[in-house]
Amino acid sequence: MTSSAMTELEKAIETIVDVFFKYSTREGDQATLTTGEFKELATAQLPNLMKTQKYPIMRDLDKNGDGKVSFQEFVKLVAAILRTGNPSFSE
Amino acid sequence: MTSSAMTELEKAIETIVDVFFKYSTREGDQATLTTGEFKELATAQLPNLMKTQKYPIMRDLDKNGDGKVSFQEFVKLVAAILRTGNPSFSE
Numbered sequence: 001m002t003s004s005a006m007t008e009l010e011k012a013i014e015t016i017v018d019v020f021f022k023y024s025t026r027e028g029d030q031a032t033l034t035t036g037e038f039k040e041l042a043t044a045q046l047p048n049l050m051k052t053q054k055y056p057i058m059r060d061l062d063k064n065g066d067g068k069v070s071f072q073e074f075v076k077l078v079a080a081i082l083r084t085g086n087p088s089f090s091e
Numbered sequence: 092m093t094s095s096a097m098t099e100l101e102k103a104i105e106t107i108v109d110v111f112f113k114y115s116t117r118e119g120d121q122a123t124l125t126t127g128e129f130k131e132l133a134t135a136q137l138p139n140l141m142k143t144q145k146y147p148i149m150r151d152l153d154k155n156g157d158g159k160v161s162f163q164e165f166v167k168l169v170a171a172i173l174r175t176g177n178p179s180f181s182e
Contacts, residue, residue: 009110009136013172015103045100072174079170081104083163 019045020074032068049081110136111165123159140172 006014020033023041028034033041038058042050050057061073097105111124114132119125124132129149133141141148152164 007136007138008106009132010140012103012106012110013169015099016173019100019103041100045098047098049101075170075173078104078173079166082107082166082169 016078017071020071024071029068032070033074034068038069046081107169108162111162115162120159123161124165125159129160137172 019041021030023037024031024033026037026040028037035058038061058069061069061077063073063076110132112121114128115122115124117128117131119128126149129152149160152160152168154164154167
């Protein structure tokens with residue numbers, strides 16, 4: 001299905017998946033974020049949220065303590081941001 | 092923050108919030124989806140996923156059985172779709 005045929009919501013969900021894999025494939029295991037990859041993603045993609053530290057940081061996300069953030073663990077960060085209702089991305 | 096200043100990931104997250112409220116404000120309680128509003132959202136925004144019925148439908152989402160889907164319950168649907176890894180939106 002071409003991206004033009006996708007709906008607004010489908011594109012948004014697909015973007016979340018794409019952003020994760022844009023960073024997870026930079027080094028090491030292609031399907032997980034290393035600490036460095038997570039920092040790059042968070043700094044580039046969630047600049048204001050990370051400054052406010054309202055959201056789980058790497059240690060909280062890395063539930064199984066393997067030093068990597070899996071896609072499932074990343075989904076928890078996205079859900080936490082969504083759960084704040086109307087996450088404002090302004091400072 | 093203007094939407095142009097938002098990052099790819101922030102825009103995707105904001106879109107998920109916007110889509111929910113686009114439908115939840117159509118009738119009844121502005122902050123929840125009635126059965127009708129949920130059907131409209133799912134049919135318009137998640138046409139293929141709903142056909143495959145792989146995802147929780149209204150009864151599963153409406154955890155507290157109040158006949159309405161709250162934003163928190165909607166986030167669970169989005170997380171469930173994300174958790175399938177690479178949700179393909181094609182038929």
